[in-house]
Amino acid sequence: MKRTSFAHWPCSIARTMDVLGDWWTPLVLREAFYGMRRFDEFQRELGIARNTLADRLRRLVAEGLLEKRPYQHDPVRYDYVLTEKGRDFFGVLAAMVRWGDRWLAGEDGPPIALHHDRCGHDSHAEVVCAACREPLRAEDTSPRMGPGYPERLRRRPGLGDRFSGP
Amino acid sequence: MKRTSFAHWPCSIARTMDVLGDWWTPLVLREAFYGMRRFDEFQRELGIARNTLADRLRRLVAEGLLEKRPYQHDPVRYDYVLTEKGRDFFGVLAAMVRWGDRWLAGEDGPPIALHHDRCGHDSHAEVVCAACREPLRAEDTSPRMGPGYPERLRRRPGLGDRFSGP
Numbered sequence: 627m628k629r630t631s632f633a634h635w636p637c638s639i640a641r642t643m644d645v646l647g648d649w650w651t652p653l654v655l656r657e658a659f660y661g662m663r664r665f666d667e668f669q670r671e672l673g674i675a676r677n678t679l680a681d682r683l684r685r686l687v688a689e690g691l692l693e694k695r696p697y698q699h700d701p702v703r704y705d706y707v708l709t710e711k712g713r714d715f716f717g718v719l720a721a722m723v724r725w726g727d728r729w730l731a732g733e734d735g736p737p738i739a740l741h742h743d744r745c746g747h748d749s750h751a752e753v754v755c756a757a758c759r760e761p762l763r764a765e766d767t768s769p770r771m772g773p774g775y776p777e778r779l780r781r782r783p784g785l786g787d788r789f790s791g792p
Numbered sequence: 793m794k795r796t797s798f799a800h801w802p803c804s805i806a807r808t809m810d811v812l813g814d815w816w817t818p819l820v821l822r823e824a825f826y827g828m829r830r831f832d833e834f835q836r837e838l839g840i841a842r843n844t845l846a847d848r849l850r851r852l853v854a855e856g857l858l859e860k861r862p863y864q865h866d867p868v869r870y871d872y873v874l875t876e877k878g879r880d881f882f883g884v885l886a887a888m889v890r891w892g893d894r895w896l897a898g899e900d901g902p903p904i905a906l907h908h909d910r911c912g913h914d915s916h917a918e919v920v921c922a923a924c925r926e927p928l929r930a931e932d933t934s935p936r937m938g939p940g941y942p943e944r945l946r947r948r949p950g951l952g953d954r955f956s957g958p
Contacts, residue, residue, distance in 0.1 A: 632815060636903035638892025639822050639885055643815045645896070649798060652805050659930050660954050671954075690895075708930075711895050716930040717919030719805055721887040726804025727938075729856075729877050730811070735939035737802035744932045745924035752922040753883030758911035759918075759925065764825050764874075764882040766910045772893075773901035788826050788837075 636776050642718070645689050647682070650674060652722070654682050655708075655715055658692065663705040691715060720751035802942050808884070811855050813848070816840060818888070820848050821874075821881055824858065829871040857881060886917035 632640035646652060650672070657668050669679055683706055686692040691712035694704040720740070727736035727750065742749040755762045770789055771780065779785075798806035812818060816838070823834050835845055849872055852858040857878035860870040886906065893902035893916065908915045921928045936955055937946065945951075 632819075637819075637822070638889040638896060638902065638904070639818050640815075641896040642888040642892040643818055646815075648814075649806075649809045649812075652809055653798075653803075656803070656805050660935065713930055714894065715891055717917075717928065718884070718887045718891050720919055720928055721884045722808045723804040725881055725884050726808040728880065730804060730807040731940050736804065737938050737940040737942070738804070739936045739938040741934045741936050742921045742923060742928065742932060743934055744926060745921060747921070747923035748936070749921045749923040749928075751883075751919050751928050752925075753886055753917050754920050754925075755908045755911060755913070755915045756918040757908060757913035757915040759920075760910060762883065762886055762908065762915075762917050764879055766908060768907045768909055769826065770905045770907050770914070772903050772905040774897050774903040776903070 636774065636779065645685075645691070647685055650678060650682050651686065652719060654679070654686065655691065655712065656719060658706065658708050658712065659716060659719070663707060664697075664703075665706070668706070686712070717751070721753050724751045802940065802945065811851075811857070813851055816844060816848050817852065818885060820845070820852065821857065821878065822885060824872065824874050824878065825882060825885070829873060830863075831870075831872070834872070852878070883917070887919050890917045 632644040635641065653672055654668060654674075657671050660671075662668050662671060665679065665683070668674070668683070669676060672679070674682075683692065687694055687706070689711075690709055692706045693709050695707055696702050697705050723736075723738070723740065731737065739748045740750055741747070753762050754760060768789075798810040801807065819838055820834060820840075823837050826837075828834050828837060831845065831849070834840070834849070835842060838845070840848075849858065853860055853872070855877075856875055858872045859875050861873055862868050863871050889902075889904070889906065897903065905914045906916055907913070919928050920926060934955075
């Protein structure tokens with residue numbers, strides 16, 4: 627069954643979810659952040675079916691989050707290495723980890739601690755406003771139409787419920 | 793086909809993805825942050841099949857991100873309202889938006905601008921270290937076993953590849 631494609635929605639959440647594709651993709655990225663590079667390492671660490679893993683790696687390469695680098699010839703074998711676009715996804719995973727640690731970890735506490743080498747603390751992610759550096763909470767923000775909001779949707783009825791302000 | 797359940801993995805990314813369940817869930821939450829509360833509003837805004845929407849709303853209520861509040865009796869009808877746990881998910885969505893705006897928006901630019909009412913700027917999310925408030929980048933962090941890391945996995949061979957440091 628072909629799933630709905632969100633790639634062309636005027637929404638960066640929909641587009642990001644379209645890239646993720648399914649539950650496995652963030653976990654493949656997690657392994658890449660743990661330093662895994664080889665097909666067999668991903669496979670062993672995740673216990674994922676080989677065809678599913680092959681598909682997710684192909685997609686992450688096609689979307690530009692991983693790149694293939696040959697480490698052996700004849701037969702050729704590849705490392706899968708995070709690109710700048712892939713490395714930049716760390717913030718999304720770190721925000722997920724923080725939410726999961728807070729709401730899903732139960733009494734045992736977080737399974738993993740994130741040590742921040744630069745400041746030397748066991749820490750966690752916090753999502754802040756890039757302008758004032760205060761924590762970004764939904765109730766303090768208002769969505770507005772951005773430059774990429776499609777012309778054809780700008781005069782849709784009821785849009786005032788969605789976007790307030792100038 | 794029953795998908796793999798990630799709910800019991802010792803990983804907050806896996807657990808969070810298990811709650812999300814599929815691509816629609818973050819978009820249902822997005823609509824809740826836009827102020828939508830009623831079944832028909834979610835349905836109209838997302839163009840989602842009614843049975844799919846009913847399933848996602850049920851799951852978000854079961855997981856404690858939304859709560860049902862009756863707004864009408866006989867027949868009873870409900871608003872779906874974000875709980876504290878649901879509102880706290882805003883940071884994850886905001887981090888996704890930032891990544892999507894940066895890497896998937898193309899030349900048109902971001903479809904939506906996030907206005908931060910508290911500081912008065914059109915802004916975006918930034919993911920920082922909660923301890924030192926500097927941007928959190930993968931290369932500056934080291935994962936360590938946390939209090940909730942399962943005893944049975946602590947002596948698994950090869951774990952040194954994954955966790956460095958004390």
